[in-house]
Amino acid sequence: MKLTGWLEGVGRFYVGLLLAFLYLPIVIMALMSFNASPFYQLPFEWTTHWYSDLSRNNQLLTATLNSLRIAVMTTVIATILGTAASIALYRYDFRGKRILQVLLFPPIAIPWLITGTAMLIFFYGIGIGRGLHAILLGHVALALPYVIVVVSARLQTFAPELEEAARSLGASQWQVTRRVTLPWIMPGVIAGALFAFAVSFDQFVVSYFLATPGQGTLPVEIYAAIRKGFTPEINAVSTIIIVVSMGLMLVTARFFKFGGDR
């Protein structure tokens, strides 16, 4: 038994090491955004200079606004379309339903490099072209499968008798959906919406291929800036992104239990 206790201690320590490996670079990057030296020299000298620089950097501000706008629109569109599709997949039985469910996985499983370049070719070919509208078109498609999977998981816990009961009491199809089904699956819908926002807000690869010069999203501009050479301004904007997306994920976790049992 003594050995077991010792092994468990090693195990805990190991998980601590893994967490250090996961968070250390992020913490260092964030710290460097408050360091005065433009060449990341130590010793550390506190400044918020890079953040005030950032607030005057129009290119990055425009890109941030683009990112937020596209993420919000993606969230609204993907959540509505995805929830509708999930309800249909749950409520009705028809031939080819299985195929429709399987079709959700290629967008998730195929590397974004392939999806992104394919979108570029197709959108260019049929005249949609590149730009923010093309990015929105792509982001919604990437987010949809996630929304459908998450909302469908929530629907699995729904008791169909409730719908039947409402119907037999004279509720119309729309009333059943709005008053009975939707309230029940709301946690799933909110989780799906947060997933959609995260997929869009953090998306780099697909946006990169669909962006036009000067009209990119934040990750696209950051990539361009990194390739030109690092400045602490990139650290500042990266820190903001990390804080926003991790905060968002923590909120998601409150709505949606990962890993099941408790």
Next chain:
Amino acid sequence: MTSAQAARKGIRPALPLLAPAYLWLTVAIFLPLSAMAFFSFMTDLPMAGREWSLTLKNYAAFFSTSLYLTLLWSSLRLGLEVTAWCLVIGFPAAYVLAKVLKGRAREAIFLLVILPFWSNGLVRIFSWAMVLREGGILDTALNAVLPFTVSIDLMYSYPAVIIGLVHSYVPYMVLTCYLTLQAIDDSLIEAARSLGASRRQVLRRLILPLAMPGIVAGAVLIFVPVVGSFMEPRILGGRTGTFYGTVIEDQFVAVFNWPLGAALSFILLAVVLLILAASAPILRRAQQ
């Protein structure tokens, strides 16, 4: 799970609910993928009135020079190495999470492990640049501790690419292994132990086989995107970071040879689909 309890027959009433989502997916995913397949057989962009015809030369380019095959091979090797490291690092952590930690501590640490991969991948790769560069944190920290001067300049090297990718993808492996390990009944392990099995035997004959679906799922989730990665090798690998993905990127944003890029993408897609098909039986076993 019986999903069809509420099921009502017929596709007609389902259609208005389904059509918008699937039309969107068709326009933005399925048609583009088909278009790319077609495009890879063309000589030039079929736009702005340019002449084009059907050709096999894009695929011939892939097979006739060893360049692309070598690059594909180095990307596959990169994928294997990163997957192996993720397994070696992630599996023990998943085991501790599933079998040692309990209650709120487990929940909190599980959340901490998967939290980073919901933050921007580009930003995390950039954060490694802060650590690995010469005169960076690793360099400074080591020189502060060691009595002699060492110069750690891992930036723009193959190990830097590996470190960055493992950092990006190890949460997947922890997640999938955790889910299968957690499903293993503790009394099975106790029974094996009380029947005289050593720790090593329990691991090899009981835990690993039962956890295999999780390991395979994690491996697929890591291997596939790593083979297609281009941003990570660019930022951390510099000149040494030329892989199959970066060559595809170049065809689209630098060289503007889209038909060749489409052919290279399509070959990658074929490789990815083969891998997914090969892993499907093991993953299906897990669902049952």
